[in-house]
Amino acid sequence: MPTTDKKVTSIVTRVALAVALAVTFVLPLGYWVIAYNDFSSQLEFKARVKATALSGLIATLPEVWMYAENRLQGLLTREPVPLDTEAVEVYDVRGELLAQAGKTPLSPVLRRSYLVYDAARVAGRVEVSDSLRRIWYGTAIAAALGILLGGSVFIALRTFPLRALRRVAEDLSANHAKLAESSILLQQEIRKQQLATERAEYLAYYDVLTGLANRTLFLERVAQFMRSAAGSGHKLALFLFDLERFKNINDSLGRPSGDALLKQVAEWLTRNAGNANLFARIDADHFAIVLPEVKRDGDVARLLEKTLGDFLEHPFHLNDAVFRIAAKVGAALFPDDGADADTLFRNAEAALKKAKARGDRYLFYTQTMTDTVAVTLTLENQLRQALDNEEFVLHYQPKVSLANGKLTSAEALIRWNDPRTGLVPPGQFIPVLEETGLIYEVGRWALRKAIEDYLRWRAAGLPAVRIAVNVSPLQLRSSGFIEEIRQVISVDANAPAGLELEITESLIMEDVKHNIASLQAIRTLGVVIAIDDFGTGFSSLAYLAKLPVDTLKIDRSFVIDMTAGPQGLALVSTIINLAHSLKLKVVAEGVETEEQSRLLRLLSCDEMQGFLFSKPVPSEIFETRFLAPLPDRATLTQDAQTSS
């Protein structure tokens, strides 16, 4: 607006100035031109009149008229009209002044002459002159008036249009102001409505007391998590959390205290889980929790155990008193217990109801799940005890040279000798060890135990062979793993020669760059490394060449497929050739038949391991069967063959 205003002001000012200047100059100029012309023609007319008057005299005195000064004067002065302000002069044809009349006019002077005739003959001329001063004065007055008028015009032309424009602009800005005001009111109204809508939305989705999601929002989120879980193929758990004796607290301490407790519970849950999106308050003393990603059933059990335990121990402060609150939980798993959020929620409710009725701390909707959880927890306890009671044992499976059938090394395989049930296969407890983190301790124990056996054999003068120990993912990822190995082998200078680490291909490939560094560090300790289960982990050939390993173990599945058709054989052949070209030793796992053995020998596989030669055996049997002097060993070999 100010820019436009200035522009308009400038234009109007210029136009006004132009018109004003025109008026200022035109007025005196116009006056001058008109007055001058008028004056000039007046003088000319007077000259003509005087000349005509003189003609009469000349006619009567053609030869001496020029001497009749008195008569000339009389004519000039009064004939036919008296002189006004002008002066008149009469000249003869030679230009000599004959007579003059009137006062000499003040300069500047305007002269006009007219010829005097004696019939057709020019006898002289009359010259009339008058002062231009009157015209000058008139022009000056006109100029003054012009300036006045021009000034007035300028003021009028500049002031009035600008005033009108300004009035219009003011009206406009007033309207603008009104509009702006209306706009603000409207925005305020919209904001109110938005707030109301937000409030309504909030109330529709959140619990006012705790700020947690309500049932509606919770179910929406659960539905989202379910889609994501279905996409990635993992499980999802939904828990309903019921505070015990809440009604008593509410009744005895009053509702405000009950509300305060609910707030504290919500805060506790949020604080301990770290993500409020996973929680909801369903009604009175019911909370819901979703665990979006359940990889193992045991995780659920452990979480429940821990959470319920911690919750019970947490001191809630109400009215200066400390309360400890127990809770019951109903759980449902997706996809096992429902394909949609509503069903899952209902089933969790059913589980909760059942738990309350039976007095259980928590219940899963399906009994089997409850049972599995129970078993898992029991197993976990038992495994802890097994570690303490040294119930774990190492069995050794020999690896033999395909070229000459001689023992080359052994793989240590962990077994749990449960005093109640006997030997438990590793598939039943290794996952639990990994889930609980017991694998660290058990793994460390296995390493120590293998070294111990090796050193013992060695000490006993037996032909001690290198023992391969499997490394679990948790162990490899642990930052202290290399240090742990160093400690284990530090017991004896010969210890490194007795140890080989088997690491699965898929584990190495999880973080191949980091693992290459780790493996190199391990090798510098004198420990050799084998890639276990080769062919299942999608190795990058580019990395394979760089891996600091010594041995490649072909997964048993390839060995099995090898005899099924030419493709399987070709695969194994390729793996062997690849390994050899990388200067790696090749061990075939799970060799169970003579045919497999023959084929592997044909393909120049270095060693084999499997039931064809021997199943994993306790160390004392391994010792007597494979490390003892030759006569015994032959027998044992035979025994192994029959048992596989």
Place this chain on the structure above:
Amino acid sequence: MRNQMAIVFYCSRLLAFAIASTAFASEAAAAEEIKIGGTGNALGTMRLLGAAFAKQNPGVNVTVLPSLGTSGAVKAIPKGAIDIGVAARQLTEEERKLGTISLEYARSPLVFAVSTRTQVTALTLDQIADIYSGKMTNWPDGSQIRPVLRQVGDDTTQQIRHMSPALDQAVSAAEQRPGMPFATTDQEAADKTESIPGAMGVATLSLINSENRPLRALTLDGVEPTVGNAASGKYPHAKRFFLIAGAAPSAAVRRFIAFMQSPAGREILIRSGNWIP
């Protein structure tokens, strides 16, 4: 009047006869011309003299020009534009230096005149002043008084201004009055005084008499403007007439001058309302 004219005519024939009888004997009869011009008041008399002279001198053509005024005559003489000039005043020193000679030959009462049809015979100077100033606008019979004015520098105007201070002022006032009859020559003034009803002008007795004008010279302040009254000084206003000529006037001119001073000439002058000082 006719008797007067007849007497003049007779006398002039006698004079002419007397002069011619002596002049013809010595002078050649070659045609000569005398051009006379000047103040209007004297021109009528000059024509009478010229006519009388011409009768005596048949070989001389005497032309009396219409009025040139005194100044015209004074200017024309040195240029040789006229042979004899008549002036109503004496020459100035400068005019004399040009070689012009002058000779006062007659005087005539200066008069205020009205048409003979106007029933007025006498006025006082004060009345005349009132007439010029516009205070007195009507004759006793109720008719409008119309004073005839002359140009400012005219010698007659100058002369009446000197008659009284009141008249001086009155003339100045009259010059500013619109619608006043105006005349540039003595003859024109006489014409207008004659022809304009109720007009009053200034003239000389010689003009009225010599030209036989139907004008009445008014008695002023109770004194009749006769030649006798004027010559005696009773009537104090008169015009003096001077005859002027170039330094070497022609024989005809000298003769004419001589004729004017002859008894015949003098008689014409006196008869025409002049007296010879």
